[in-house]
Amino acid sequence: MAGGNPLSMGRAIAVDLGTANTRIFVKGQGLVLNEPSMVAVDGRSGAVVAVGHEAKRMRGRTPKNIRLVRPIKDGVIADFDLCEQMFKQFLQRVSTSRWSKPSVVVVVPSEVTGVESRAVKDAAEFAGARRPVGVIEETMAAAIGLGLPIHEPSANLVVSIGGGTTEVAVISLGGIVTENSVRVGGDEFNNIIVAGFKRIFKLDIGENTAEEVKIHLGSAWPLAQEIVGDVGGRDTSTGLPRTQEVTTNQIREILDDGVDKIIDAIRKTLERTPPELASDVISNGMYIVGGGALLAGLEERVTHETGIQTFIASEPLLTVILGAGLSLENLSTIKGLAPQGDD
Ligand SMILES: Nc1ncnc2c1ncn2[C@@H]1O[C@H](COP(=O)(O)OP(=O)(O)OP(=O)(O)O)[C@@H](O)[C@H]1O
Ligand SMILES: [Mg+2]
Missing domain, CATH: 3.90.640.10 (ATPase, substrate binding domain, subdomain 4)
Incomplete structure (x- = not known):
């Protein structure tokens, strides 16, 4: 790539700040952190008392003065301050050098707004990321993690069912052609x-x-x-x-109504997909990632209701972060990094 790879100097890290779980991938090492996106806060002082696994263990059993907060809602930051602190603690846990800031790429929902995307980048910078912070769309990271031929002129349908949202995207020629998301997960x-x-x-x-x-x-x-x-x-x-x-x-x-909403979102995406690409999807099938993909019988149900052969990723909870990690090697799918600078 002309201008050099901004991630080739020093450490490069991919972060998936999910509604339910945060995962961090370090280039050259792989997945190094996988913890609930949860913070325990002292109600009186406002101090963070625990994050991640330690905080989740308190769920349903918190003493009166401790409040459990999930700073990410529906895939975007809901509590900025606590998100920054959680992000910082997680990043500190995986950092080896106190002297050099890592380059960071953060996974964002496919339909993220400019403001939401800015907030994630700010949180990453607060947590210790080098500027500029790159972003990659969740469904794109999923497609890469699935090993789909995203750069070819043939369409692939990817569905990510996370804790907060379900995102559906048709991907072709390295980009998202049609997308849809619902706040069901x-x-x-x-x-x-x-x-x-x-x-x-x-x-x-x-x-x-x-x-x-x-x-x-x-x-x-x-x-x-x-x-x-x-x-x-x-x-x-x-x-x-x-x-x-x-x-x-x-x-x-x-659970039936919830499952129906997900199937509706898939149908709507297909309705909006250009005919040639829709016929690619029929021959290539559809891929489901995210923790929601683990619901028993989902594969059969979706195949039955859409008529499209459905495949569940082999490790659906990890597909997105592994794809985001792979994207550190090939920047074409990352946005916001110089020198491409389409921020
Ligand atoms: N076996 C299972 N059956 C059904 N749901 C499951 C199963 N295992 C995990 N889940 C659910 O998967 C969800 C977490 O998935 P995931 O980690 O992919 O979400 P996330 O990336 O944090 O969220 P989002 O992408 O929406 O921001 C949780 O709601 C969890 O209950
Ligand atoms: Mg997710």
Whole structure:
């Protein structure tokens, strides 16, 4: 590349600041950090008492004076101050040199606004990144992580189901041709489960429990073996702790509206895709990444409802960060770095 690779000097790092999890990839080392995007704050002093795994362990069990905050909502920064502090602590954990600032590329949602993108870059600079900070779109990073031939004149459909959002993109010739995103992801599934338990079983359950139910009993398509599980919570009428027996059929029904919203987002993207590219997608199939891709039976459900052969990434929680890490070697997919400077 003319003008040299700005990431070739010193250390280069890719960061995926996700709604649910933050991941950091160091060029030459690989994935070095994978922790919940969570901060525990002392309610009185406002001081950060824990970040990442340590903070998540406190969820549902925090003493009165400790507040748990997730500074990223729907893929963008919601609490700027805490995001900066979390980012800084994570970056410090992976930094080896106190003297040189690393070059940083941050993953952003595909439909990020200029202001949101600026905020992420500022947070990275606060955390210790060298200027300028580059960004890469989440679906583009996913396509690279999947090893798809993104530079060819053939379209690929990528869906990323994260904690906060589902992003859908058709990628061809190294760029995003059509995209769509909905604020439905793993968090919304958890909320739907909490609401469903209240409505159907008259049981209040916590967020951690809802997430466990989703992971162990949730599905989007009939299972080869339907199972029964026990879920603990608080009876909404007596106020006392109670255990409820639930079936995987019941949980599937509860999750159904959420899954439908994701399928709608995929359909809408396809409707807006030019015909030649749509026919490429039909022959190439669709790829799903992100933690939401792990919902049992999603592959069958999406294939059935869209008529397009669907593939789940082999490690869906890591595809985006691995792709962002690979992009450090080939800057054509990164925006905002000199000398291209399309900031
Ligand atoms: N087996 C599973 N079944 C269903 N959902 C799962 C499973 N494992 C993890 N998840 C969900 O995946 C979500 C996290 O995914 P991921 O780490 O890809 O999100 P993120 O990148 O932080 O979010 P975003 O990209 O929206 O900012 C969580 O909501 C988690 O509950
Ligand atoms: Mg993500």
